[in-house]
Amino acid sequence: MPIEFEAPKPITNAQFVLKTVAEEMMRPKSRYFDEHEHEIPWDYIEFMHNAMKAMGGSSLAPKENGNGNDTEKEKRPPIGYQLIAAQLEALSWGDVGMYHCLPGGGLGAAAVHSAGTAEQRAKFLSRFSGDKPTFAAMCITEAGAGSDNSAIRTRAVLDEKTNEWVINGEKIFVTGGDKSFTEYEKLGRGFIVVWASIDPSAGRAGMRAFVVEGGTPGVRVVKLEHKMGIRVSDTAAISLVDARVPFENIMGSPTVEKNMSGFKKAMATFDATRPLVAATGVGVARAALEFLKEKLAESGVQIRYGLPRQKLTSIERDVIDMEIQLRSAWLMVIKATWMADNKKPNALEASMSKVKSGDVTTRITQKVVEILGPLGYSREFLAEKWFRDAKITDIYEGTGQINRLVVARQILGYSGAELR
Amino acid sequence: MYSFDPTEEQQMLMDAVKKYAENDLRPAAHEAEETSELPKKLVNKGWELGLLQASIPESYGGFGERSAVTGALAIEEMAFGDLAGTLAVMTPSLFATPILLAGSEEQKKEYLPKIVAGEWSPFTAALIEYTFDFDPNELRTTATLQGDHYILNGEKAFVPFARGAESILVYANLDGQSQAFIVGKETEGLSIGEEREKLMSLNALQMYRVKLENVKVSVANRLGGASGCDFDMLLASMRIANAATAVGVANAAFEYSMNYAKEREAFGVKIAQKQAIAFMLAEMRTEIEAMRLLTWSAAWKLDQGREDAANEAYLASTGAADMAMMVTDRAVQILGGHGYIRDHPVEMWMRNGRGFAMFTGLAII
Numbered sequence: 110m111p112i113e114f115e116a117p118k119p120i121t122n123a124q125f126v127l128k129t130v131a132e133e134m135m136r137p138k139s140r141y142f143d144e145h146e147h148e149i150p151w152d153y154i155e156f157m158h159n160a161m162k163a164m165g166g167s168s169l170a171p172k173e174n175g176n177g178n179d180t181e182k183e184k185r186p187p188i189g190y191q192l193i194a195a196q197l198e199a200l201s202w203g204d205v206g207m208y209h210c211l212p213g214g215g216l217g218a219a220a221v222h223s224a225g226t227a228e229q230r231a232k233f234l235s236r237f238s239g240d241k242p243t244f245a246a247m248c249i250t251e252a253g254a255g256s257d258n259s260a261i262r263t264r265a266v267l268d269e270k271t272n273e274w275v276i277n278g279e280k281i282f283v284t285g286g287d288k289s290f291t292e293y294e295k296l297g298r299g300f301i302v303v304w305a306s307i308d309p310s311a312g313r314a315g316m317r318a319f320v321v322e323g324g325t326p327g328v329r330v331v332k333l334e335h336k337m338g339i340r341v342s343d344t345a346a347i348s349l350v351d352a353r354v355p356f357e358n359i360m361g362s363p364t365v366e367k368n369m370s371g372f373k374k375a376m377a378t379f380d381a382t383r384p385l386v387a388a389t390g391v392g393v394a395r396a397a398l399e400f401l402k403e404k405l406a407e408s409g410v411q412i413r414y415g416l417p418r419q420k421l422t423s424i425e426r427d428v429i430d431m432e433i434q435l436r437s438a439w440l441m442v443i444k445a446t447w448m449a450d451n452k453k454p455n456a457l458e459a460s461m462s463k464v465k466s467g468d469v470t471t472r473i474t475q476k477v478v479e480i481l482g483p484l485g486y487s488r489e490f491l492a493e494k495w496f497r498d499a500k501i502t503d504i505y506e507g508t509g510q511i512n513r514l515v516v517a518r519q520i521l522g523y524s525g526a527e528l529r
Numbered sequence: 530m531y532s533f534d535p536t537e538e539q540q541m542l543m544d545a546v547k548k549y550a551e552n553d554l555r556p557a558a559h560e561a562e563e564t565s566e567l568p569k570k571l572v573n574k575g576w577e578l579g580l581l582q583a584s585i586p587e588s589y590g591g592f593g594e595r596s597a598v599t600g601a602l603a604i605e606e607m608a609f610g611d612l613a614g615t616l617a618v619m620t621p622s623l624f625a626t627p628i629l630l631a632g633s634e635e636q637k638k639e640y641l642p643k644i645v646a647g648e649w650s651p652f653t654a655a656l657i658e659y660t661f662d663f664d665p666n667e668l669r670t671t672a673t674l675q676g677d678h679y680i681l682n683g684e685k686a687f688v689p690f691a692r693g694a695e696s697i698l699v700y701a702n703l704d705g706q707s708q709a710f711i712v713g714k715e716t717e718g719l720s721i722g723e724e725r726e727k728l729m730s731l732n733a734l735q736m737y738r739v740k741l742e743n744v745k746v747s748v749a750n751r752l753g754g755a756s757g758c759d760f761d762m763l764l765a766s767m768r769i770a771n772a773a774t775a776v777g778v779a780n781a782a783f784e785y786s787m788n789y790a791k792e793r794e795a796f797g798v799k800i801a802q803k804q805a806i807a808f809m810l811a812e813m814r815t816e817i818e819a820m821r822l823l824t825w826s827a828a829w830k831l832d833q834g835r836e837d838a839a840n841e842a843y844l845a846s847t848g849a850a851d852m853a854m855m856v857t858d859r860a861v862q863i864l865g866g867h868g869y870i871r872d873h874p875v876e877m878w879m880r881n882g883r884g885f886a887m888f889t890g891l892a893i894i
Binding site: 111188414417419430434438440447510520527 | 530533534535539598661662663666787791801802807808811812815816819820822825826829830833839840841843844848886
């Protein structure tokens with residue numbers, strides 16, 4: 110296929126449908142759930158679950174054929190990740206916190222999808238098309254281990270008598286952890302993907318991810334965080350005390366290899382998910398920029414495109430610069446997901462898209478509030494909320510800094526030891 | 530569908546251009562800049578790669594079809610070698626490409642076969658004017674219809690190879706619209722400056738001021754004839770070329786400074802192993818990618834005849850100019866004192882880098 114920027118039909122269709130969802134189901138509730146932290150948006154969850162079932166989709170992990178409901182899927186190259194990126198961008202334009210409340214596997218399922226075996230995918234991912242909305246979450250971060258996940262202290266020990274893994278540790282910042290683990294009547298049984306070491310002496314090579322089913326004894330949601338933004342999305346602290354997990358729930362090899370292939374396979378999850386998180390940031394930034402342009406138009410301020418910088422007003426210049434950044438950030442998301450769909454190694458592009466989106470999203474939302482002045486700062490409008498929501502884009506799924514490090518190692522050909 | 534793979538043909542062209550850029554343009558760039566001379570042989574070799582020829586159909590003496598995407602890919606690779614050399618090689622396009630895209634049948638037949646048939650020959654165009662707020666859509670050079678002629682008045686700046694050019698395509702303001710006029714070298718009222726332009730960079734590229742005093746141009750020599758041309762589309766093609774060359778120069782500076790950082794030691798390690806340097810390089814690479822994709826997207830939209838192509842080309846050109854300034858500045862910074870010394874090319878690229886904010890009109894694809 111030559112270079113082409115024509116959005117495929119399934120993507121434009123999804124964008125069209127989700128814009129309505131965003132306008133009807135998300136925006137009107139944005140403020141309410143921002144001000145009622147930890148309230149679960151049941152109406153929205155149930156609506157989305159039914160809508161997704163009706164559309165035949167159920168999980169954010171791409172279909173095995175990669176083409177969603179496209180009836181001509183056999184003839185086309187896979188667009189699974191590109192489609193998800195477009196969906197996430199559209200939903201995040203509505204409300205990025207509520208996007209996190211979208212039933213389905215989220216990052217947990219994405220991990221199983223990219224690092225799990227075919228059996229594991231069959232076993233763990235089918236639940237998302239069940240009768241009840243179902244969630245899954247990813248548990249990596251610990252109080253003393255963020256980007257440096259080699260510092261993870263959660264341990265998994267094999268009990269050979271029962272052939273179970275026994276996991277002990279404390280996880281924090283688990284997005285959707287409550288809805289994925291806690292048993293709610295309205296939800297199906299979810300799971301959390303817990304990162305733990307099977308051999309602390311092996312460092313990263315000993316790190317593995319385990320699927321821990323919702324309600325597993327010994328596992329408890331101990332806290333829900335109070336956050337700057339994305340308040341409707343629950344962020345859980347989860348404690349695991351002698352939690353027992355079946356042997357086959359480990360992703361990757363149960364033995365430690367010297368070559369770290371197990372760890373690298375698990376890390377490959379991020380190559381798939383980083384551009385998706387970047388896409389959510391682009392959605393928030395687009396919401397803010399479109400709102401700014403609306404408000405400016407209402408006030409009779411026109412943006413005169415095509416003029417040399419010397420003739421532009423400061424506001425025009427800012428708006429045009431924001432459009433350049435937003436548009437190029439989106440193209441980077443598309444390229445990184447296109448590479449994932451086409452099985453091209455995309456560690457560099459995935460991290461670059463995240464670096465760019467983190468920068469662009471925070472800068473645009475900050476600039477929009479600035480330009481709107483009191484209107485931007487007031488809670489009467491959502492611009493100030495998007496400013497708060499946007500900041501997380503540069504933090505979760507790897508901070509802007511750790512992603513710069515990944516990019517730098519990729520372009521320089523350095524190992525973690527050579528560039529710390 | 531989205532896709533980011535050049536076709537096999539495009540890849541072959543890019544490889545050929547890259548070879549020329551690395552083996553011919555780059556090694557000659559320093560001396561060319563210092564002496565303000567580009568060897569004719571060097572320019573001819575680049576011309577023989579056939580970038581322009583491949584964009585002109587066989588019926589007009591070429592051997593291909595014009596594609597803005599192909600043009601953007603190729604010109605980025607060439608600018609990776611050297612910007613002044615690239616602009617020199619591509620100068621005849623400044624005249625030929627607008628004729629191809631917007632010329633009347635007679636204009637195409639008269640000029641295209643002649644230009645592509647032989648060696649590189651100086652046909653050029655004059656867009657830029659010497660004013661701080663130059664705006665291609667509000668030209669100060671005027672064209673006024675008088676009977677069956679247009680009368681051109683004004684002054685143009687930064688006109689490549691104006692001295693010795695067979696014909697110059699002069700852009701002028703006709704009733705508030707930018708339009709183009711073919712002006713032959715012997716035309717009365719046309720005067721080319723004696724002295725070459727002296728700029729912050731591009732020493733190797735001969736550029737001149739061009740004065741037009743009551744220059745008479747027949748209606749037949751207005752680009753597109755009596756009905757004129759779609760200037761937005763031509764401007765978009767120039768902006769995409771500007772963006773693509775900016776990406777090429779930025780990429781040259783990025784790569785050079787990265788290789789330097791992998792060699793240079795300080796405090797017992799390579800400086801690339803320091804996050805202060807590594808993060809700069811990561812950001813440079815990221816921003817280059819961002820603007821490359823925006824440039825491709827604008828080019829693709831132009832090829833498809835999309836309504837938003839002109840605006841995307843504007844965004845790409847503006848964004849790539851900023852990016853090139855940032856990246857080339859950082860390249861000099863990474864080399865430190867060595868970056869400031871003219872023995873290394875990064876300071877020249879930094880001088881190039883500032884220019885993309887005003888180079889629209891020096892290249893077209």
